[in-house]
Amino acid sequence: MTEKILTARFEKPDSYRLSSYVEDGGYEALKKALSKTPDEIIDIVKAAGLRGRGGAGFPAGVKWSFVPKESEKPKYLCVNGDEGEPGTFKDRYIMELDPHAIIEGAAIASYAFGAHVAYIYIRGEFKLPIERVENALAEARQAGFLGANILDSGYDLDIWVHPGAGAYVCGEETALIESNEGHRGMPRIKPPFPAIVGLFGGPTVVNNIETLSYVPHIINKGPEWFAAMGPEKNGGTKLFGVSGHVKRPGLYELRMGTPLRKIIYEVCGGMRGDKELKAVIPGGSSTPILTPGEIDVNMDYDSLAKIGTMFGSGAIIVIEEGTCIPRLAARLAKFYAHESCGQCTPCREGVPWIAKILDRVENGMGLPGDLDQVLKICDNIQGKTICPLGDACAMPIRAMIVKFRAEFERHVEEGGCPFGPTPTPWDSES
Ligand SMILES: Cc1cc2nc3c(=O)[nH]c(=O)nc-3n(C[C@H](O)[C@H](O)[C@H](O)COP(=O)(O)O)c2cc1C
Numbered sequence: 001m002t003e004k005i006l007t008a009r010f011e012k013p014d015s016y017r018l019s020s021y022v023e024d025g026g027y028e029a030l031k032k033a034l035s036k037t038p039d040e041i042i043d044i045v046k047a048a049g050l051r052g053r054g055g056a057g058f059p060a061g062v063k064w065s066f067v068p069k070e071s072e073k074p075k076y077l078c079v080n081g082d083e084g085e086p087g088t089f090k091d092r093y094i095m096e097l098d099p100h101a102i103i104e105g106a107a108i109a110s111y112a113f114g115a116h117v118a119y120i121y122i123r124g125e126f127k128l129p130i131e132r133v134e135n136a137l138a139e140a141r142q143a144g145f146l147g148a149n150i151l152d153s154g155y156d157l158d159i160w161v162h163p164g165a166g167a168y169v170c171g172e173e174t175a176l177i178e179s180n181e182g183h184r185g186m187p188r189i190k191p192p193f194p195a196i197v198g199l200f201g202g203p204t205v206v207n208n209i210e211t212l213s214y215v216p217h218i219i220n221k222g223p224e225w226f227a228a229m230g231p232e233k234n235g236g237t238k239l240f241g242v243s244g245h246v247k248r249p250g251l252y253e254l255r256m257g258t259p260l261r262k263i264i265y266e267v268c269g270g271m272r273g274d275k276e277l278k279a280v281i282p283g284g285s286s287t288p289i290l291t292p293g294e295i296d297v298n299m300d301y302d303s304l305a306k307i308g309t310m311f312g313s314g315a316i317i318v319i320e321e322g323t324c325i326p327r328l329a330a331r332l333a334k335f336y337a338h339e340s341c342g343q344c345t346p347c348r349e350g351v352p353w354i355a356k357i358l359d360r361v362e363n364g365m366g367l368p369g370d371l372d373q374v375l376k377i378c379d380n381i382q383g384k385t386i387c388p389l390g391d392a393c394a395m396p397i398r399a400m401i402v403k404f405r406a407e408f409e410r411h412v413e414e415g416g417c418p419f420g421p422t423p424t425p426w427d428s429e430s
Contacts, residue, residue, distance in 0.1 A: 003229065003237045003253055003254065003255055004253055005214065005217050005236070005237050005253065006094060006098070006101065006210065006213050006214065006237070006239060006253055007093075007239070007251070007253045009021075009024060009097070009098050009101075010093065010097045010098065012024075015097050015098055016096065016097055016098065016099055016100070016132050016135075016136060017139070018100060018136065018139035018140065018143060021098070021100035021101070022143075025220070026100050026101075026104065026216075027100075027104055027143075027145050028216075028220060029104060029108060029215070029216035029217070029219035029220045030104050030107050030108055030145060030150070030151070030216070031151055032219050032220070033107075033108045033111060033112075033219050034111060034150065034151060034153040034155060035153075038111060038112045038113065038114065041108060041111065041112040041219070042061050042064050042065050042112050042113070043061070044061075044218060044219065044222075044223050045060050045061035045064070045112070045215065045218060045223070046059065046061030046062060046065070046223075047061075047223035047224075047227065048061070048214075048218045048223035048226040048227050048235050048236070049223075049226070049227045049230070049232075049233050049234060049235030049236070050211065050214055050215070050218060050226065050235055050236060051211075051233070051234060051235070051301060052207065052208055052211050053090075053208045053209075053210035053211045053214075053238065053239075053313070053314070054080050054171075054206075054207070054208030054210075054211065054313065055085065055208075055283075055284070055286075055310075055312050055313050057301040057311055059233075060109075060207060060211055060215075063195065063205055063207070064109060064112050064113040064205055065113075066193070066195035066196075067113040067114065067195050067203045067205060068195075068196070068203055069114070071114075071202065071203050073200070073201050073202035073203070074115075074116065074117060074200070074202045075113060075114050075115040075116075075202050075203045075204065076115050076117055076118065076119065076198060076199040076200070076202055076203075076204045076205075077106055077109055077110045077113075077115045077117075077118035077119070077204070077205050077206075077207065078118070078119050078121055078173070078176055078177060078180060078198075078199060078204060078205070078206045078207075079102065079106050079118060079119065079120040079121065079206075079207060079208075079209060079212060080121060080171060080173070080176060080206055080207065080208045080209065081095055081102075081120055081121055081122040081123065081126070081129065081133075081209045082121060082122070082123050082164055082168075082170050082171035082176060083123055083126070083171070083209075084123065084167075084168035084169075084170070084171040084339075085168075085171070085284035085285060085286060085312065085313045085315060086284065086285035086315075086332075086335060087241065087243055087281065087284050087285055087313075087315035087316075087317045088241055088284050088313040088314075088315040089241045089243075089251065089315070090210055090239035090240075090241050090251060090313070090314065090315075091129075091208065091209035091210055092126055092129050093239075093251060094209050094210060094213050094239075095122065095126065095129030095130075095132055095133050095209060096128050096129050096132050097132075098213070099129075099132045099133045099135075099136035099137075100136050100139075100140065101213040101216060102120065102133070102136075102209055102212055102213050103133075103136055103137060103140050103145070103146070103159060104145070104215075104216045105211075105212030105213050105214065105215035105216055106118050106120070106159055106207075106212050107145065107146065107150070107157055107159070108215050108216065108219060109205065109207060109212055109215060110157050110159075111155055111157070113203075113205060115157070115205070116156050116157055116158070117157070117158055117159075117160075118157065118158075118159040118160075119159070119160050119161070119162045119180055119199070120133055120137075120159060120160070120161050120162070120209075121162045121163075121164055121170075121176050121179070121180055122161060122162070122163055122164065123163075123164050123166055124163045124164045124165045124166045125166050130161060130163055133161055134161050137159055137160070137161065140159075141158075146158055146159055162179075162180050164176075164179055164185075165179075167179075167185050167339065167341075168335075168339035168389070169185055169186075169187065169339055169340075169341045169387070169389055170185035172187050172387045172388070172389065173194055173206035174187045174188035174190065174194060174387065175187045175188075175341065175387065176206060177194060177198055177199050177204060177206070180199055181199065181200060184341075185341065186341050186343050187341065187343065187386045187387035187389075188386070189386055194206055210238075210239055214226070214236055223235075229255050229256065230255055230256030230257050230300060231256065231257040231298065231300050231302070231303070233301075233302065234256040234257060234300040234301055234302065235256065236255075236256055237253050237254060237255055237256065238253070238254060238255075238256050238299070238314050239251055239252070239253050239314060240252045240253075240254055240258075240263060240299070240314045240315075240316055241313075241314065241315045241316070242263065242264075242267075242268050242316045242318065243315070243316070243317055243318070244316075244317045244318035244319055244320075245271055245272050245275065245318050245319060245320035245323075246264060246268035246269065246270065246271060246272060246318045247268060247269035247270055247271070247272050248267075248268045248269040249268065249318075250268075252267055252268075254267065254299075256299070256300045257298040257299065257300040257303070258298065258299050259296065259297070259298055259299070260280065260282065260290075260295045260296070260297050260298075260299055260316070261295045261296055263299065263316060264277065264280070264295065264316075264318055268318070271318070271320055272320070273320075275320040275321050275322070276292075276320065276321040277292045277295070277318065277319075277320065277321070278292070278319050278320055278321045278322070278323055278325075279291060279292070279319040279323075279325065279403075279404075280292075280294075280295060280316060280317065280318055280319065281315075281316070281317040281319070281396070282297075282299070282304055282309055282310070282311070282312070282316055283304065283309070283310050283311045283312025283313055283314055283315060283316070284312040284313040284314075284315040285315075285317070285332055285335070285392075285396060286310070286312060286388075286391075286392035286393075286395065286396060287304075287309050287310040287311075287312040287395070287396065288308060288309040288310070288395050288396050288398070288399035289309075289325075289396060289399045289400050289403060289404075290307070290309060291403055294307055299311065299314070299316075308399075309399070310395075322419060323419070324362070324407075324417055324418075324419040325400050325404040325407050325408070326358060326361055326362045326400075326404075326407060326408050326411050326417070327362045327417065327419075328400070329358050329362075329396075329397055329400045329401070329408075330355065330358035330359045330361070330362045332393070332396060332397065333351065333354045333355035333358050333359075333393060333397060334355045334359070336351045336355070336389065336390075336392065336393035337351045337352040337354070337355040337393075339389065340352075340389060340390070341389070343386060344384070344385035344386050344387075344390065346380055346381045346384045346385055346390055347381060347385045347389060347390035347393075350377045350378075350380060350381045350390065350394075351381065351390060351393050353377055354374055354377050354378070354393065354394075354397055357370050357373060357374050357377075358374065358397070361408060361411050361412060362411060362417060363416075363417075364411065364414070364415040364416035364417065365415075366408075366411055366412035367412070368412060370412060371401055371405065371408050371409065371412070374397065374401060375398060375401060375402075377394075378393075378394035378395075378397055378398045379394075381393065381394040382394040382395065382398075
């Protein structure tokens, strides 16, 4: 059940150094890739069924194929290391412990669609990941895996780190591009999509750190090997970051399609203190919450979509009985209100309204009609903004109210929280 592809090298001493990476066969995939045509690489990645691990699950090879072959402007790869989705803690480990896997994957991707410059955009607070990736880039340049005429192939590529300043919205691909250009991170209207007009106006691919780290393995071991590891169209393994009220929270690499129940009760050892399960957020805070009756679902993009939620970033947040869902909802809405870039009225105004109303509900000052009002605001946000940050608040809040409505109503009717001051998984005391 547990498979080690991306995490295989994590526990080795100096795993982040070039010498260790090369000892384990590192940069062999780049050599192989440079001996093939770019189209061959795209076909291999398409056949592997590698879907983007940043949240949306878009097939990586297909995304690369959208980049026009001929372009007057330079093409770019932006590697998304913003890792802002609450509950998510996977990319930072790859950056810290195996940065050369990212660089090799980024180099193969850049070659496949014709970029000669790539940026790794890393959340500013990630001091160690930034340092490790910077050092790895210097080592790769020195060894001739980056720079001019890589491995005598005639292909040139350089890669730079661009530290962000810690804004959740900068993880959204077009806001990331704006921020990478030195502007305030505000999402752009699509179309045009980044594959046509992206960084500095050139065709651009934005890919997540985890997505690109699989690429060298796919080149080395073949697309069939990768595709066979998961259900149809959901190839490979996935890094699941499990947090909240389980006995053994942590980062687990598991096959795509591993049942959620198995992850909670076997991989993570079950609920802490053997309490009852109350709810699960399956893929990061933006993904609609599941009840205990819904955990017999396979953790892959299509299975989760079928039951009305999302795979997201694979950040599973487990919530035990006794946790106040309205409190959790209010805390979540406060985060999104803080992170709204303010560009679109429904998100700028609506998300803080939701946060204020939920705060008063949780604190016993809710009014009759408040819950329907929140649901109405959610409807007026979702799908009506430039980027999905508003949706990322509206969707989980709606699901919490719909699935746990009686609990919200008790807060209004009883004028207070029936649970007392219970911490949510996001409170430091839990
Ligand atoms: C508000 C918001 C925040 C996002 N944050 C991240 C992030 O931190 N990291 C990430 O890889 N993708 C994030 N995404 C998804 C990106 O827009 C994009 O889909 C992804 O980087 C593409 O890479 P992939 O195809 O390899 O998954 C975010 C999206 C939204 C709407």
